[in-house]
Amino acid sequence: MDKNRVEGAAKEVKGNVKEAAGKVTGSKKMEAEGKMDKAAGKVQSTVGKAKDAVK
Template sequence: MDKNRVEGAVRQVKGSVKEAAGKITGNRELEAEGKVEKAAGQAQSTVGKAKDGLRKAFK
């Protein structure tokens, strides 16, 4: 499994936590920060999946 997939998953979880905390506390800035981090984590995971796919294709 590619390192990007793992790090992306961690970023998604952190983003979800920040987003939820922002919603609960009414802190729109924290909520927005969480959404951005979550999206970045999804992108990073996608890159990792692509790398894994390429590795499998060229084995």
């Protein structure tokens, strides 16, 4: 498994937590940061999957 897949999955989880915390606390900024972290994690995970497919 590629390092990017692991790091991407971790970012997605972090993003989910941040987004949920933002919703609970009513912080739109934290919620938006969580969504951005999730998106970045998905992209990084996709890159890792592509690298694994090439191998």
